[in-house]
Amino acid sequence: MSICYIALGSNLDDPFAQANRAIAALTQLPHTQLVEVSPFYRSKPLGPQDQNDYLNAVIKLTTSLSPIELLDALQSIEKSQGRVRKDNRWGARTLDLDILLYDDLIINSERLTIPHYHMKNREFVLYPLFDIEPELVFPDNDKLSDLVAKCPKNDMKQWIA
Template sequence: MSICYIALGSNLEDPFAQANRAIIALQQSPQSKVIDVSPFYRSKPLGPQDQNDYLNAVIKIYTDLSPIALLDELQTIEKSQGRIRKENRWGARTLDLDILLFDNLIINSERLTIPHYHMKHREFVLYPLFDIEPQLILPDNEKLLDLVSKCAKNGLTKWHE
């Protein structure tokens, strides 16, 4: 089985419920096993500021799926929870599930980039990932601890439901 870390984000239609439904969907996957889920965080939107704050978390799974098959599964979960892909990359969304890391693979294809692009600069990814895997070393041998120590929180706080 492969170890995979998935970023979870939501800022529409009850983000807390959206996140929990996504975690349950992953738990029900016959080819994957949820190992850990970070605390939920609240972050400011990256794009247009006229949208709700985001709920963010990171999920650690073991999976028998290939990276592309896992991507397909994540996109199916997103769609089942009302995700509509739009031109606006940083717009509001019911659910966003992104593969951050997949074993120690480095993938740069048309559909998938692993490690996830910009993850090293996003507090809403680094801090939840650090919560569940503080000793993590990325495929380029960079320590997660070093990335977190250089990353401002930018208003990131724990989500209180």
């Protein structure tokens, strides 16, 4: 079984409910076990600021699905929860599920980049990841604790339901 970390984000159609439905769907994936879910955080959007704050979390899974099979499963969950892929990369969305890490694999393909690009600069990824895996070391030997120490929270707060 491989260890994977999934970023979860939502800022449309009741993000708290969207997140909980996504977590429930992840528990139903074949050959996959949900290990831990970080606390939920509220963060400002990366792109256009004329959208709602995001609910963000990180989920730890073990799976025997391949990275592409896992990506397909995550995109299926997104679609089932109303995700519409648009040209606007940082627009509002019902649900965003991204593979952050998959064991120590490094993948750079047209469909999938692991470790997830820019994750080391995003407070809404680093802090929830640190909550569940404070001793994590990235495939390039960067320590998560060092990255968190250098990353401002940018008004990110725990989500209050």
